[in-house]
Amino acid sequence: MRPWLPLLPLLVACHAPARTLPAELSRMVGRDVWVYGGGPLRCVRGNGTIEYAVPLSTPVRVTQVEQTGPRLVEIGVDGHRPAQSVPQAIILTLAPRGPVRWVSSSVGSGPVARWWQGLEVKSCTTIRVAFTDLTHLNRTLSFTPPPASVQRLIGHPRDSSVGLSATQLLWLRGAPDEPLTDVDTLLRAPTWTVIGAPGRGDQVTTFRSGRVIQETLPRMGP
Template structure:
């Protein structure tokens, strides 16, 4: 009797993992730059440390993965929201220069769902989960910041009025709303960063692609 069933079982058990789509596979080994300097979050144990990344410092994409269903954080800069996605994109990022710790947290309970599976042994690398490629491209650019943006980043500004949407994206990072791809975001008439309850939001208004007005949350009592 021929051992076909056993052979088929052996092949099935050692089937290769699904290959990444070409557009994701091409990201591995490339350098990217972080809009607004991040922050990038390092998840270790039950705590996190957030690091600011200078606009001139690229991060190397050392690994690209796709997972099964999971919760993914989609808020920015402290405004946490999550969304369940059938197949998240996870990148492992390694800064190519010094980064600066800006905040940290620790706890005794389990990690939030959207951070689980993103733990690292050392904060020399970071693991980030994205709902899809459009959300990934709101955080990372695979082209470096323009020279005018690098010049602006070294000059203190009391106001963003007069900046283009592209300049503001590089200098401040993406807003909470609108939650769109980068090209649509650049054309949006307003950007909103959601503030603390009862304090109001930070709203930036554009005309012809440039900032004409900003309103900020109240400071509270």
């Protein structure tokens, strides 16, 4: 027997193709999505981050889809909900197809937070975003553009959300922290909550028959 033959199975294993993505993920590549609430989407670059708001009318192209092993994933609206540890995460690489608006940026002296590691890009022309699962992804991104009932509201700020439908509010503000459900269940929920800073209370929106009837805002003082 030739001496290299026992190594043949190992060589074949090393060159075996990577595990393929599930069909529902692989079909996303090349598609356009729209960002509920305009995001913001966070670009991780070097040891800092930059947040960009994406206009509701601007599509974002999915250029790459990955499925990872265990990692921390940032969830929640304003950072008042801790990152979640998941056995398997989804990472999308997104390329906005129109102008985006700078919202904020931060730079640290050390490495970025653990839940942002692996999301770094060389240029913020693309942004990598991690999701815990498909439910989390679909609460953040829509594979269809805003409906006409939402497009009529773009560029016309409102002093109050009272009277808006749950669908309109989802598009204009994005998904709340609670309930942490799929979109269909969220749109039927009687209340939405955005967790506020400690001691200031939460933002609670109450619905009746699918429309906002009341909203309680956090206290603004110290």
